[in-house]
Amino acid sequence: MTDNNTTQPGPQVILDSSATPGIKASGLRRYFGAVRAVDGVTFSAPQGAVTALIGPNGSGKTTLLLILAGLLEPDSGAAEVAGHDVVNENREVRSAVGWMPDVFGTWDALTCREILTTFGKAYGLNQEQAKSRAHDLLKYLYLSEFTNQPARVLSRGQKQRLGLARALVHDPQVLLLDEPASGLDPRSRIELRQILRQLAQEGKTVLVSSHVLSELEEVYDTAVFLSQGRTVDVNRVQTPTSAERGWRLDALDPVSLRVFLEHSDIPFTAGPGGSEVVVQLAGYDSAIQLIKAAVAASVPLHTVAPVSGRLEEAYLALNEERA
Ligand SMILES: Nc1ncnc2c1ncn2[C@@H]1O[C@H](COP(=O)(O)OP(=O)(O)OP(=O)(O)O)[C@@H](O)[C@H]1O
Ligand SMILES: [Mg+2]
Incomplete structure (x- = not known):
């Protein structure tokens, strides 16, 4: 066999690292009594891309994100996040994931820096590292002027940005963001889109939910549709x-x-x-x-x-x- 054989035209297998699934879910189910919040969810979200999680109110987006963040056990089915099983490797999943809930409950009396350093330390950073990380993130999210202000003085949109900073504290491999643009003014929305793009370019897996489609239109690479707790066949x-x-x-x-x-x-x-x-x-x-x-x-x-x-x-x- 000569080298020529390897350069013959023909079908090629292209190994595209961006296609590595950062998230894989298969047959996930989670019921709350009679409510089938998540009722058969199968999808994958590639690494290095922004995946939009789209569905009307009550379609199961938040429940699904909680399962993927390792914060809620599924009744059945399986999911892997950054290569770890959400149930059996819960600790690894939690440290690989940056989770931004739709409503950010802050400790209102703490300053923005204190909140971020506290989270940083919880993820294993020492005091100096946590302080420097907090400083960088507050700058990145245009919150520097609030560094020493208690979180209660932040507006809703500023709190959203602090929530994103908190999700990024430990430089997670996978970001799960639940309606991150809610409460943001138009300029902050554009900045958020830029941040999501940048995170994807850095190779992170970004899964972001919304029902306001214009927010995601310009930023998403792939989309997952949920309807009544189920993933809808995208081809349809x-x-x-x-x-x-x-x-x-x-x-x-x-x-x-x-x-x-x-x-x-x-x-x-x-x-x-x-x-x-x-x-x-x-x-x-x-x-x-x-x-x-x-x-x-x-x-x-x-x-x-x-x-x-x-x-x-x-x-x-x-x-x-x-x-
Ligand atoms: N803890 C719970 N106990 C009982 N029912 C719940 C619970 N959490 C969610 N549900 C129900 O599960 C369904 C899916 O809710 P979920 O919050 O996941 O939807 P969603 O797609 O995030 O909606 P939204 O767009 O309004 O945020 C809803 O019918 C909801 O009432
Ligand atoms: Mg929700």
């Missing part, structure tokens, strides 16, 4: 590739809009917010036709807009599936 909720795409419609009188669509034989699904509905249209011409017909039928239409973004398309397909 990918953005449609046909010429048709979703358009959101809303009217001052939503009932008249729905009646109009039914009479016109235009299928629709409930949109994510309030009274709006989503229809599939082939393009602007179809949208204009629809507007003309709706106005002629005296429907007080006030919104006709294409659904924006891949995640939103996929999310709406998910809603459709539930309908």
Whole structure:
């Protein structure tokens, strides 16, 4: 056999280290009495990437993240985080994970630096290391001016950032962030996105939940969809590739809009917010036709807009599936 054989064109196996799963879950279940909070979750989240965990309220995102953080035992199924089993290697999982809960309960009387140094020491840093880490993180998250202020003076968004700093204290391999952007102003959201990107570039596994899709649209690499405690087959909720795409419609009188669509034989699904509905249209011409017909039928239409973004398309397909 010559060396040439190894350079022949043909199928190649490309070993991509970024595809190493930082998180692997298989058949996870966790019930609370009759409530099936997590009811068969199977997915993997690659290392070096931001994975969006998407699902409506009550779909099991927080419960799943708690299991992956090693803070809640699953009833059945298995999960590995940074190569460790969440149940049998709980201690290793906890030290590999940076967990940011959706509501950050601070010790309000302690200063920001004291909170971070306390956590640093709990993760094995000595006093000097913990202090220097706290200093760096407060700077990184634009909280330096609050270093010696008690946490109670922080605004909600500033507390969120302190929560992220706390999650990063021990330089964890895997980040589990539950609605991290909630309460952040637009600039802080952009900064958060930059931080998430940077963490992924450093090779960390980032799993971030949200139901506000615009927050994740620009930052995610892969997405996991949850619906009623279950992972939804992503292939079934990918953005449609046909010429048709979703358009959101809303009217001052939503009932008249729905009646109009039914009479016109235009299928629709409930949109994510309030009274709006989503229809599939082939393009602007179809949208204009629809507007003309709706106005002629005296429907007080006030919104006709294409659904924006891949995640939103996929999310709406998910809603459709539930309908
Ligand atoms: N400790 C608990 N005891 C009883 N039921 C619970 C508990 N925790 C969660 N649940 C239920 O499990 C389901 C999933 O809740 P979970 O908090 O995981 O959803 P979520 O996707 O995070 O929702 P949200 O977007 O509102 O944060 C809900 O029906 C919830 O009421
Ligand atoms: Mg939640």
